[in-house]
Amino acid sequence: EMVMTQSPATLSVSPGERATLSCRASQSISSHLAWYQQKPGQAPRLLIYGASTRVTGIPARFSGSGSGTEFTLTISSLQSEDFAVYYCQQYNNWPRTFGQGTRVEIK
Amino acid sequence: QVQLQQSGPGLVKPSQTLSLTCAISGDSVSSNSAAWNWIRQSPSRGLEWLGRTYYRSEWYNDYADSVKSRVTFKADTSKNQFSLHLNSVTPEDTAVYYCARDGSYDNRTNAWNWSLDPWGQGTLVTVSS
Numbered sequence: 001e002m003v004m005t006q007s008p009a010t011l012s013v014s015p016g017e018r019a020t021l022s023c024r025a026s027q028s029i030s031s032h033l034a035w036y037q038q039k040p041g042q043a044p045r046l047l048i049y050g051a052s053t054r055v056t057g058i059p060a061r062f063s064g065s066g067s068g069t070e071f072t073l074t075i076s077s078l079q080s081e082d083f084a085v086y087y088c089q090q091y092n093n094w095p096r097t098f099g100q101g102t103r104v105e106i107k
Numbered sequence: 108q109v110q111l112q113q114s115g116p117g118l119v120k121p122s123q124t125l126s127l128t129c130a131i132s133g134d135s136v137s138s139n140s141a142a143w144n145w146i147r148q149s150p151s152r153g154l155e156w157l158g159r160t161y162y163r164s165e166w167y168n169d170y171a172d173s174v175k176s177r178v179t180f181k182a183d184t185s186k187n188q189f190s191l192h193l194n195s196v197t198p199e200d201t202a203v204y205y206c207a208r209d210g211s212y213d214n215r216t217n218a219w220n221w222s223l224d225p226w227g228q229g230t231l232v233t234v235s236s
Contacts, residue, residue, distance in 0.1 A: 034222035043205055043226035044154070053216055055224065087154060091209070091221045095171045096144075098154035 002026055002090050006099035012107040019075040021102045023088035028068045032092035035064055035073045038101075039084045047086075048073065078104070109133035111206050111227035119200075119234050125193040129206030129227050136182045136189050137162040141210040143189045144223060145180070149202035159209070160189055196234045203229045 003026040013019045023033065031051040036044035046055050048064040051071055061076040075082055083106055088099040115127035127145075134141055142161035148154050158170040160180040168180050179192040193200060207223040 032221070036223075043229050044223075045226070046222055046224035049220045049222040049224075050216075050218065053213070053218070053220075056215065089154075089222065094169065095158075096156040096223075098156070100153050 001095060002029065002093045002097050004088055004090055004097050004099040006086075006088055006102050008102060009100070010103045010105060012105050013078050014107045015080060016077050017107075019078055019082075019104055021073040021075075021086055021104070023066075023071040023073070023099050025069045025071075025090055027093075029090045029092035031067045032090055033064075033066070033071050034089045034091065035062075036087045036089065037082075037084045038087065044087060075104070109208060109211075109225055111208065111225055113204075113206055113227040113230045115204075115230055115232070117231055117233060119196055119232060120236050121197055121234055122195055125196050125200060125204075125232055125234070126190060127204055127206075127230055127232070128188050128190045130186065130188040131208075132187075134208065135184075136187050137184050138210075139163060140212065140219075141208050143180075143182070144207045144209055145191045146205045146207060146223070146226075147200075147202040148205070148229075151199075152202070155202075157191070157193075161210075198234045201232065201234045203231050205229050 005024045007022045033051045035048040038044040052064045063074045085101045085103045087101050110132045112130045119125045142159045144159040145157040182189045206227040211220045
């Protein structure tokens with residue numbers, strides 16, 4: 001089973017600052033990686049697929065990069081609504097697997 | 108715009124069967140490109156993909172090994188919905204359960220998207236006597 005490892009577990013950031021989240025796959029997954037945002041009491045929401053393609057309606061301050069085993073989600077200037085938990089997920093192998101999440105909290 | 112609406116009981120007794128339904132609007136359960144997934148989330152297991160059902164001239168199912176011996180997926184084309192049935196549940200099956208679609212075509216990028224989008228609203232299922 002493909003293991004997805006996210007770091008850090010918690011990221012404390014001030015509004016307006018940049019946040020950089022990492023996701024590592026235990027084997028190469030090409031660019032078959034998605035990023036989701038989850039707020040309390042809500043379902044995860046897809047932000048990015050194909051490692052770097054933003055979904056329609058997702059602000060440009062969210063960007064994804066990477067391929068193979070190393071991936072990054074960058075939020076260029078954190079807004080109040082961006083404080084949430086972020087998950088990566090691979091869809092290159094079965095079963096589909098998720099990282100354990102990175103919580104982005106207000107510093 | 109595709110939307111998924113979940114329904115089902117929030118409390119199931121140990122050893123019984125957990126059954127949830129996901130109603131689809133804006134797409135078809137028998138689409139030849141989409142697949143219909145079930146995922147659950149708990150503090151101990153995180154987000155765990157359980158499997159999916161899809162139609163490609165006939166019905167197929169993919170199951171996660173963790174639930175393969177206990178799970179069944181069904182599709183109801185007359186109601187445009189799909190369902191999860193997990194038998195012999197234990198308290199370890201307590202979780203928020205989600206349905207989600209994969210397999211959509213992005214006209215902006217001319218690329219297929221095999222990630223999970225959209226998701227249902229989630230159903231907290233507690234296994235307890």
